[in-house]
Amino acid sequence: MSATATTAPPARTAPTPARGSARAHRPPRRRLSKAAVNGALLLSAAYMLFPLVWLVTAATKDAGGLLAGNALSFDGSDLAGNLARLADHGDGVYFRWYLNSLLYAGGGALVCSLICVAAGYAFDKYEFRGKEKLFGAVLMGVLVPTTALALPLYLLASTAGLVNTYWAVLVPVLVNPFGVYLARVFSAGYIPDEALEAARIDGAGELRAFWSIGLRMIMPGLVTVFLFQFTAIWNNFFLPLVMLSDQRLFPLSLGLYAWNSNAHAEPDFYPLVVTGSLLAVVPLVIAFVSLQRHWKAGLTAGSVK
Incomplete structure (x- = not known):
């Protein structure tokens, strides 16, 4: 008796769809989600750019054009006149405020970023008694709002005789x-840590190791702290309001606020406030555009060994 073995027929393989047909038959849900994300990004960008667009168009109007409610229509005929009145009003006090803001924001942010980087480096690389408790106290300082510190800072500045001086705004x-x-x-x-150990073996001191090696490697962090602090000081309003009474020491934020308060009684101040606000945006744009390459370098640092 012989048994016959039956063999199963070979399985048929489904044809592989072409790449073009796969793209043509992309699920509609995927296309819809991509369109929704792009639409949300466009709306967000328009929402953030609208105040800047309004400043550009409103700076080309006189007081009558602004009060008439057609600030969004562009008319460049009055822009040169607004700039001239801005430079002439109060013997050019606006540009003195501009220089004051550059001093407060530029100098203060540069020194602050160096101090913060040195302190963060010390907290990370050194071991000392009470290190974590001291760092916890630093983190508690983040939770305290700056407005709550204005009065104690004023009392300290008054005791030190720094009220109504440049140092009253710079030191805090x-x-x-x-x-x-x-x-x-x-x-x-x-x-x-290996790079610092190699520097110490070569005879470099702690300060030399930080300045020549650590500071160069942490440059993206230095730029980040600088930009955050520059923006915060440039837009700072409450601290100069408490500390300063001399108009020659005002930053732009306080000076434009004073002009805007006068605009309720004298509408001719409205074009000065709008044009001055437009010029006040320029340093922030320049700072972010010129320093963004350091952020890009920081994102890719360490990806190639």
Whole structure:
């Protein structure tokens, strides 16, 4: 008796769809989600750019054009006149405020970023008694609003005789607790301990190792702290309001606020406030555009060994 073995027929393989047909038959839900994301991004960009567009168009109007409600229509005929009146009003006090803001924001942010980076580097690379408790106190400083510190800072400045001087605005902005926290995070991520050990073996001191190696590696963190602090000081209003009474020491934020208060009684101040606000945006745009390459370098740092 012989048994016959039956063999199963070979399985048929389904044809592979062409790449073009796969793209043509993309699920509609995927296309809809992509369109929704792009639409949300466009709306967000329009929402954020609308005030800037309004400033550009409103700066080309005189007081009558602004009060008439057609500020969004562009008319460049009055822009040169507004700039001339801005430069002539109060013997050019606006540009003195501009220089004051550059001093407060530029100098204060630069010194503050260096202090924060040095403090964050020390918290990350050194061991000392009470380190974490001290860092916890720094983090508690992040939770305190700056407006709550205005009165104690004024009392301290009054005791030291610094009220109504440049130092009354500069000194309080030289330390930023959030900047110290960011600097410690950047130091842990960008500065390897091996590089510092190699520098110490070569005979470099601690200050030389920080200045020549650590500071160069943590440059993206330095730029980040600088931009945050520059923006915060440039837009700072409450601290100069408390500390300063001399108009020659005002920053732009306080000076434009004073002009805007006068505009309710004298409408001719409205074009000055709008044109001055437009010029006040320029340093922030320049700072972010010129320093963004350091952020890009920081994003790719460490990806190639």
